[in-house]
Amino acid sequence: MSSYQVIARRWRPKQFDDVVGQEHIVQTLKNAILRDRIAHAYLFVGPRGTGKTSTARLFAKALNAEGGPNVEPDNESDISKAIMSGNCMDVIEIDGASNNSVDQVRDLRDDCQYAPAQCTYKIYIIDEVHMLSTAAFNALLKTLEEPPPHVKFIFATTEAHKLLATIVSRCQRFEFRPIPDDLIVQRLKEISDAEGIQADGEALLAVAHLANGGMRDAQSILDQMISFCGDSISEKDVLDVYGLVSQEKVKKLAESMASADYQGVISAVDEFAAEGRDLYRVLLDLQTVVRTALLDSIHHKGQSNQLKTPLTTESLMRMQEALHESEASVQKGLSEKVNFEVALLKALEASRVRAIDSVIKQLTAVANQLGEAPLKNG
Numbered sequence: 372m373s374s375y376q377v378i379a380r381r382w383r384p385k386q387f388d389d390v391v392g393q394e395h396i397v398q399t400l401k402n403a404i405l406r407d408r409i410a411h412a413y414l415f416v417g418p419r420g421t422g423k424t425s426t427a428r429l430f431a432k433a434l435n436a437e438g439g440p441n442v443e444p445d446n447e448s449d450i451s452k453a454i455m456s457g458n459c460m461d462v463i464e465i466d467g468a469s470n471n472s473v474d475q476v477r478d479l480r481d482d483c484q485y486a487p488a489q490c491t492y493k494i495y496i497i498d499e500v501h502m503l504s505t506a507a508f509n510a511l512l513k514t515l516e517e518p519p520p521h522v523k524f525i526f527a528t529t530e531a532h533k534l535l536a537t538i539v540s541r542c543q544r545f546e547f548r549p550i551p552d553d554l555i556v557q558r559l560k561e562i563s564d565a566e567g568i569q570a571d572g573e574a575l576l577a578v579a580h581l582a583n584g585g586m587r588d589a590q591s592i593l594d595q596m597i598s599f600c601g602d603s604i605s606e607k608d609v610l611d612v613y614g615l616v617s618q619e620k621v622k623k624l625a626e627s628m629a630s631a632d633y634q635g636v637i638s639a640v641d642e643f644a645a646e647g648r649d650l651y652r653v654l655l656d657l658q659t660v661v662r663t664a665l666l667d668s669i670h671h672k673g674q675s676n677q678l679k680t681p682l683t684t685e686s687l688m689r690m691q692e693a694l695h696e697s698e699a700s701v702q703k704g705l706s707e708k709v710n711f712e713v714a715l716l717k718a719l720e721a722s723r724v725r726a727i728d729s730v731i732k733q734l735t736a737v738a739n740q741l742g743e744a745p746l747k748n749g
Contacts, residue, residue, distance in 0.1 A: 378597075379590040382562055384425050385446050385455065387433070391558050391586055392550035393422050399545070400430055401442045409434065410543045412515055412524040414500075416531040417547025420585025423527040424464075426547075427496045428455055430525065431462045435490035450490060461490035467499040467528075473506040480514045483522045493522050500526040501533035508535050515541045549584025552576060558586065559593055563604075568597055573606035580656075581613055614649040621653060622678075625660045628690065628719045629678035636719065640712045650711040651702045654694060657715075661691045686722040693718035 384390045387397045396415075403409050413430070415423040432454045436444035444451050453459035465479070479495065487493040497503075503511075515524060515538065526542065528534065556575045563570045570593075578596065582589035592613075593604075600608045610617060620639070627635035643653060660678075665687040668675035673684050682690075697714030704710040 377591065378562060378566075378594045379587050382558075382590060383455075384422070384429060386443060387429055390422050390426055390429070392554045393426065393547055396426060396545045396547065400426070400433075404433055404440045404442050407440075409440070409523070411518050411522070412542040413526065414531070414534075414539060414542035414544045415525065415527040415547060416544060417529070418549055418584060419529055420582070420587030420589075421547040421550060422586065423547055424496070424498055427525040427527060428457075428462070431459075431492075431494045431496065431523075434492050434494065434523065435459075435461065439491065459490065461487040461492070462494045462496065464496045464498065467497050467502040473504060473510050476503065476507040476510045480510060483514055483519055487521055491521075494525065495522070496525045496527070498527045499529070500538075501528045501530045505535070508538055512537060512541075550586050551584075552579040555579035555582060555584075555586060555589045559589060562590070562593065566597070568602055568604065570596075570604040571606060574604045574609050577606050577609040577615060580618075581609070581615065614647055614652070616643055616648050616653050616656065618656070621656045622660055624653075624715075625657055625664070626678045626680070628715060628722070629664075629680040629682055631719060631723060633716070633719070636715050637712065640708065640715065644708045644711075650707050651698070654698065654701050654711065654714065658691060658694050661687060661694065665691060682722065689724065690718045690722035693721040 387401060390397050413427075415427060417423055432444050432451050433442055434440050435450055435454065437448055437450060446452075446455075450459065454462045457464055463479075463482075483493070483495075485493075514522075518524065524542075526538075531539070531544075556572070556579050559570070559575045559578060560572075562568075563575070574596075575593075578589055578592045581592055592609075596604050596609060596612065599612055606617065609615065624636065624639045626632075627639065640650075643650060664675045664677040664682065665684065667677050668682065668684040668687055674681055675684075675687065694714060697710070697717065700710045701707060701714055
């Protein structure tokens with residue numbers, strides 16, 4: 372019996388044009404191949420699930436295409452299949468977390484000297500490269516600066532700040548961006564249609580929102596939802612499985628805070644807690660709504676009506692700051708519900724407090740308008 376292969380693997384990009392949301396990187400790599408300006412070391416940096424390892428494989432596949440580097444290699448060739456499945460002896464994928472000792476890097480350095488067995492280039496893809504020890508990095512430096520002409524390095528990491536500057540300076544660096552929700556929804560729709568799954572747009576948007584810019588996470592969530600729901604997925608299914616709150620209810624909560632509706636805020640918290648919702652996630656979603664209103668107030672010269680009750684830029688900034696400062700207590704505190712409730716009430720109160728400097732400024736303006744007018748008693 373053949374084993375099931377998850378969606379994230381089955382729908383992995385097979386050509387550069389299949390990569391979603393990283394057009395700036397794809398175009399640069401294509402041009403490097405077309406103009407024969409292929410560097411010896413590349414550094415792929417970005418959040419998890421945004422296509423770093425997939426792009427590294429596609430680049431290796433393009434460089435080792437039969438007949439020389441080609442931006443559109445044949446998917447059905449033996450070499451292409453071996454590279455994409457991770458079984459090519461000349462494209463060596465290394466996990467930096469478990470192969471981080473200086474001895475292992477010395478072995479790699481010695482192995483570099485041998486010519487590739489079946490490909491044009493011997494390519495080393497080192498994932499989570501920031502996990503290498505300092506000694507391992509130092510052992511790699513000389514080879515990285517002057518590798519044999521048949522060797523290319525592709526490093527991938529989610530934490531570039533942990534890399535030695537001497538390593539980064541020897542690489543061409545590419546920044547992978549979080550993928551926008553609309554592009555994730557578009558790809559999930561394509562996958563759903565191909566898999567015969569009926570998923571409404573709100574459900575796919577909820578999945579994309581939950582994935583937080585990562586295509587792999589979004590595909591894994593979709594896979595789980597198919598297991599749970601079968602052939603039909605609704606927004607309510609996604610919200611229930613992952614303990615999310617609909618954007619409509621989050622917006623309503625923000626409106627209650629803006630209008631100082633204390634009872635409305637308390638009722639919403641009770642409802643979310645009773646339904647077992649992820650209150651930390653609600654807090655993050657609430658910050659997104661407040662931020663949108665904040666940007667709107669800046670655009671409209673100091674005030675926004677997006678939360679129904681008019682709020683100034685200052686009020687929205689104070690509300691956002693209070694919500695942000697409460698993240699740790701909601702996420703790690705003993706009572707998530709109590710801490711979440713307190714966080715919302717603090718943010719509500721903060722939005723109603725005026726900064727002393729703005730009060731002084733307003734009083735000064737009033738005084739200037741009054742000018743030298745004499746004061747009258749009683």
